[in-house]
Amino acid sequence: MAKRIILLTNLGSPDSTSVKDVRRYLNEFLMDERVIDVPYLGRLLLVRGIITPFRAPKSAAKYKTIWTGEGSPLIVITHQLAEKVREVAQMPTYVCMRYAHPTPLSAFKKIVAEHPDAEEVVLFPLYPHYAMSSYETAVEYVKEVWQKGRYPFELKIVEPYYDQPDYIEALAASIQPFIEEKKYDHVLFSYHGVPERHIFKRDPTGQHCLKTADCCQVKSPVHATCYRHQVMETTRLVADKLGLTRHSFSVSFQSRLGTDKWLSPATSDELAQFPARGVKNLLVVSPAFVSDCLETLEEIHVEGRETFMEAGGTLYTTVPCLNSNDDWVEAVVKMIKGDS
Numbered sequence: 001m002a003k004r005i006i007l008l009t010n011l012g013s014p015d016s017t018s019v020k021d022v023r024r025y026l027n028e029f030l031m032d033e034r035v036i037d038v039p040y041l042g043r044l045l046l047v048r049g050i051i052t053p054f055r056a057p058k059s060a061a062k063y064k065t066i067w068t069g070e071g072s073p074l075i076v077i078t079h080q081l082a083e084k085v086r087e088v089a090q091m092p093t094y095v096c097m098r099y100a101h102p103t104p105l106s107a108f109k110k111i112v113a114e115h116p117d118a119e120e121v122v123l124f125p126l127y128p129h130y131a132m133s134s135y136e137t138a139v140e141y142v143k144e145v146w147q148k149g150r151y152p153f154e155l156k157i158v159e160p161y162y163d164q165p166d167y168i169e170a171l172a173a174s175i176q177p178f179i180e181e182k183k184y185d186h187v188l189f190s191y192h193g194v195p196e197r198h199i200f201k202r203d204p205t206g207q208h209c210l211k212t213a214d215c216c217q218v219k220s221p222v223h224a225t226c227y228r229h230q231v232m233e234t235t236r237l238v239a240d241k242l243g244l245t246r247h248s249f250s251v252s253f254q255s256r257l258g259t260d261k262w263l264s265p266a267t268s269d270e271l272a273q274f275p276a277r278g279v280k281n282l283l284v285v286s287p288a289f290v291s292d293c294l295e296t297l298e299e300i301h302v303e304g305r306e307t308f309m310e311a312g313g314t315l316y317t318t319v320p321c322l323n324s325n326d327d328w329v330e331a332v333v334k335m336i337k338g339d340s
């Protein structure tokens with residue numbers, strides 16, 4: 001049997017909460033042409049001249065509020081997940097990040113040094129859904145580093161698993177106790193947003209995505225790369241599993257940046273309007289994130305609560321991400337081993 005290694009890849013965080021490190025991280029992140037998809041010089045001006053100088057101090061202050069003794073929650077949680085996956089899969093397991101550290105290059109070097117007999121590395125992106133700014137950039141970057149290094153092992157990539165039973169079951173199981181515990185008026189599935197342009201760009205026909213109100217429900221091969229379709233499917237499958245009725249849940253998109261048209265509705269708008277629509281007790285789930293991070297711990301948990309309560313909400317509860325919970329560990333291992 002070929003010697004197989006697991007490589008988990010996640011987004012990455014700044015090395016510390018200093019403005020300098022946050023600036024370096026934001027520059028690397030936002031200069032990615034799959035994130036800010038404008039020609040190089042325009043992107044350079046926009047990112048280095050406008051976005052990063054203003055955003056770095058503000059983001060650094062936010063990171064300070066979530067930072068742990070061991071570092072960024074996203075990084076710490078990814079390493080905790082790797083440790084459990086290693087144990088359950090009984091396979092050597094490594095971690096790399098798309099931005100900042102640890103880099104794919106450092107992970108490959110470690111794999112070669114510690115397992116010179118490795119024949120296959122299975123890359124598991126910690127993104128259930130395909131977006132050019134998340135799954136695609138992470139996978140392409142790791143592939144590029146692997147190709148340049150001419151490593152003595154194959155690279156196998158796990159496809160987006162937004163509709164895979166193991167992911168859906170783990171997600172539903174993480175939400176179930178909250179549903180049982182309290183009477184919520186509504187469950188909000190808040191996903192990271194992307195510009196609509198990114199959806200058009202990944203529709204190879206140019207004829208399907210965002211052309212009709214129900215495009216994401218009309219069967220099409222373009223859904224292999226349609227983020228909106230994939231998040232809608234995750235929501236439908238989890239809602240079915242939890243027995244949620246049609247009007248007791250909805251989808252929104254968070255973390256908008258810039259003035260382009262992003263997927264809607266925006267989470268912040270929904271939170272501000274829910275109480276006036278009669279939703280006073282709200283449960284929020286963030287399935288695009290499998291590890292808790294700035295976008296869940298600060299934007300959803302803290303800012304989101306403020307928005308909802310100031311608008312007249314009574315009860316605001318957030319479901320933790322899958323992180324390194326046992327159902328999720330089992331699901332990851334099954335998807336890697338191809339048992340699902």
Ligand SMILES: C=CC1=C(C)c2cc3[nH]c(cc4nc(cc5[nH]c(cc1n2)c(C)c5CCC(=O)O)C(CCC(=O)O)=C4C)c(C)c3C=C
Pocket residue numbers: 011012013014026029034035036055059072074127131133134192193194195255257288289292293294295
């Ligand atoms: C879940 C998938 C993600 C998609 C899709 C995504 C798209 C996307 N993000 C930005 C800009 C920023 N995102 C930031 C943080 C951040 N984003 C994701 C995931 C996705 N982003 C995560 C998990 C995190 C948290 C990282 C952490 O360290 O905890 C940030 C940095 C923080 C901040 O300043 O707000 C930026 C900037 C864009 C522009 C984009 C799509 C085009």
Ligand SMILES: [Fe+2]
Pocket residue numbers: 192255
């Ligand atoms: Fe993001």
Ligand SMILES: [Fe+2]
Pocket residue numbers: 208209210215216223226228229
């Ligand atoms: Fe679509």
